Amino acid sequence: MSSYYNPADLAKFGNIVEFQEELGKKFFDYYGAVFAEGALTQREKSLIALAVAHVVQCPYCIDAYTTDSLEKGATEEMMMEAVHVGAAIRGGASLVHSTMMMNKAKELMM
Template sequence: MYDMKKLANLEKMNTAAEPGMKAFWAFNDAAFADGALNRLTKELIALGVAMTTQCPYCIELHTKAAREAGATDAQLSEAALVAAAIRAGGAITHATHMFGA
């Protein structure tokens, strides 16, 4: 199922749902533009989110973008560890609901 070549089909969506896709791409561009956070920081956040949602497309795309923004192996590794800690923490904190049943 996962095949980076399938991302070429985004062009079909850009055509078939032009107003919504234009809005999506404009939002995406604005979200990743330098602002209070620089591009590298935003890409590391995106990479952490991609790891927690386990999207292989996003992991690949945002790893590449983070590298292009100057990410080091250490920064990528720490982003992965933060993502793992947040995901594990979610399981632990949700487990507290077991004791109210």
């Protein structure tokens, strides 16, 4: 194993059923249903996936959902805005915890 991440491995995602067929199959059935057109459009779902891919920093997911977002008709601006949403939530999630820090500090300090 020369590298932890290999772009060619993305296409092998489906092979996870080789080690555990039942759970793998259930996952992919669920996955397919999640991304089907529903109350949200396929493009909206793809952009959410793209944002989450950046938050969880998954190179495979970023590769897959950059392609998928473009194929669903998203523009580069939409995609970057989606990533900013992810970044804002990620940053906000850190900062909102500072209220705990503030509470604790105020509790400790005279």
